[in-house]
Amino acid sequence: MTNPSTADMDTPEARTDGISPRRAWRAALLSLVASGLGQLYNGQWQKGLLFFGGEVALGLGFFVVFNSFAGMLLNVVSLIALNVYALIDAAIVARRGREYRLAPYNRWWVYLLAALISLGAGQGVQLSLNAYGYESYKASSGSMIPTLLVGDRFMVEMLADGDPVRRGDVVIFYEQRSDKHFVKRVVGLPGETVSMTERRVFADGKSLDEPYLNTPVSNGVPVRDNMAPVRLGTDQYFLLGDNRDHSYDSRWLGPIRRADILGRALYVYWPGKPVAGSRFDRLGREIR
Incomplete structure (x- = not known):
């Protein structure tokens, strides 16, 4: 053999x-x-x-x-x-x-x-x-409550340069001075004049309907509740958190350039722990 x-x-x-x-x-x-x-x-x-x-x-x-x-x-x-x-x-x-x-x-x-x-x-x-295509992010603060809870992991659709950004979109953007990523909601579009009076947001003098807000009643904090008119440039957006009392947003950061807006939030794929109820009640919830 x-x-x-x-x-x-x-x-x-x-x-x-x-x-x-x-x-x-x-x-x-x-x-x-x-x-x-x-x-x-x-x-x-x-x-x-x-x-x-x-x-x-x-x-x-x-x-x-x-x-x-x-x-x-x-x-x-x-x-x-x-x-x-x-x-x-x-x-x-x-x-x-x-x-x-x-x-x-x-x-x-x-x-x-x-x-x-x-x-x-x-x-x-x-x-x-x-x-x-897509990236996942984690909400590290309560600035977007109730839309996003602390600990929520959510999917983000990354945007190309020419993709539109619409009012009401929840977006991820990069803030250069702090070298951090933030998640906020678009309330003001390029060319508009944005202002705030007793928490109500106005775009070109028209009051915005904001059913997503956490606390829709003014608490008397001038810097948070009132803002002089801000004219946005042709490539600028005004972004605010849904939890206005606990959000570091365009009221302090100023308008956000389109180039710094990276993606649009889509849905929660793994919810953080809620204050009450089951976390799985929010599993797969669309971010609107």
Whole structure:
């Protein structure tokens, strides 16, 4: 009998005739590392490629579905289900197959290369989402109560330079002097004159309807409740917090440039702990 070289061996248990039984636990472990890797270990490289392709497709699908909580949740559940199915399938096939003749691709370095490709594809999708699609943020203060509670994690649609910003949008912006990101609501648009009288906000002399406010009654604090007219430039927006008594906003920061507005808040994907009630009452709530 001829003895194969050690390079032909997939595992220490590989027999000298080139036949090596598949181990269910190894197939499952490889599937945890990368979807489809367990199938490659079992000699089903076509099926493994399908699982890998499905994972990449669902990852790219985030660009389409992240604008709604339901779409995001469905995509995440589908991705988890695909990976669980790949793991179970790999373990069952390995358990049923008593003997397996090693293929040319049953090498440790091939498995490592496949795992690195899978990891790279996942990181690429994640970086693309962050750069051109969506980012998640956490509300660190109560300035937007009741729209956002302290600890709320919410999804933000990143805006391109030409994307419109509308009155009423809850946006993330970067404040250069403090080197911090803030979340506030747009109340004044470019070219408008914004003023405040006893907490009521006026844009070009017209009182705004603001049902989202936390405390709609004046508390007599002049700086917070009253403001002389401010004329906005052609690229400036006036932003205020919904919790006006506890918000550091355009009343102190001044108008915000469009270039500093980074994204629009969409929905709460993981609520912070509320003062009363269940946090899951607000799970998936749209930010309006």
